[in-house]
Amino acid sequence: MRYPAPLVEGRLLRRYKRFLADVALGADGAGESVVAHCGNPGSMIGLADPGSAVWLARNANPKAKLDWRWEIATQTIDGAAHPVGINTGLANRIVEGAIAAGRIAPLAGYESLRREVKYGANSRIDLLLESRTAPPCYVEVKSVTLRRPEGPDPAAAEFPDAVTARGAKHLAELAARAQAGERAVMVYLVQRADCAHFRLADDIDPAYAHAFAQATGAGVEVLCYDCLVAPEGIELNGPLATAL
CATH class of the missing domain: 2.40.50.580 (OB fold (Dihydrolipoamide Acetyltransferase, E2P))
Structure with a gap:
């Protein structure tokens, strides 16, 4: 982008x-x-x-x-x-563009993509991928900016950087989709390129970490990618290892 x-x-x-x-x-x-x-x-x-x-x-x-x-x-x-x-509003656009360009292999092969589709209990999914030959794929995107050099894992990108009840709700909604036999994917987009891996900041928001554990236990998939950031633009760089 x-x-x-x-x-x-x-x-x-x-x-x-x-x-x-x-x-x-x-x-x-x-x-x-x-x-x-x-x-x-x-x-x-x-x-x-x-x-x-x-x-x-x-x-x-x-x-x-x-x-x-x-x-x-x-x-x-x-x-x-x-x-x-730091503009969280760009995260969806970056991920959408990367999917369209075939840069996110686990999300390739779908015939259509829709944005902000209503689902669950008064929620909207960031991206809904659909195909005639596979169940729909619900994709939630979170923008990640946090790195704490003095924190528990100095080289890690972390999420969240503040308590987020809304984020926990999104995980619960994804878990419900996975339990219903549909595909649900949580994408963490790290808008920086200086981190060795990704982890949850469970000391900042233990409730979010608990919701994450429940969601992944229900079948929600987790993807993480970092970005090259410059005044000319921000583009997807590549997959980032997770320490979860």
């Missing part, structure tokens, strides 16, 4: 009210200060340090309340700044 226009570099001043960020434009942060929309409801541990490099996109939507969107953050680990895609 390429950005429609080049991103603009800046320096983060602060993130606040979850969905807002103040950014000083320019590689040195000496430019105009602007307010950008932060499309990430999580805690963004390690990704919202004042002074860190960020990249913004201009909002092309005339109905948007803000002129800027925060797309990429950086996390400095052992002296190196690692780019991280």
Whole structure:
């Protein structure tokens, strides 16, 4: 997925009210200060340090309340700044594009793909893959940004970065589909390329880890892929090992 226009570099001043960020434009942060929309409801541990490099996109939507969107953050680990895609809204698009391009082999071979299809108890599945010769495949996508160099597994990408009752509900819905004989797949999209493997942050949300165990026990499949992140765009890189 390429950005429609080049991103603009800046320096983060602060993130606040979850969905807002103040950014000083320019590689040195000496430019105009602007307010950008932060499309990430999580805690963004390690990704919202004042002074860190960020990249913004201009909002092309005339109905948007803000002129800027925060797309990429950086996390400095052992002296190196690692780019991280923080816009959770892009995860579905990246996975959808990768499926269409045949980049996710376990999800190949379906004839059609639909987005945001209603199912279960007042839920919508991110992607529904269908074929005349196989049961439907329900695909839920989660954007992963967390890496904790001082955490229990310093090289791991982790999910979630905050308590997520909604995420646990999605796992329960997938489990019900698997128990009904349909295919259910949980895709964790790691929007960074500096992690050795993926794991659950069970110390952050034990209830989510419990729901995950129940879902996989019911037959829900788990896939994890990382991404190459750059100001030009974000693309699927390859499968990431899981330590679950």
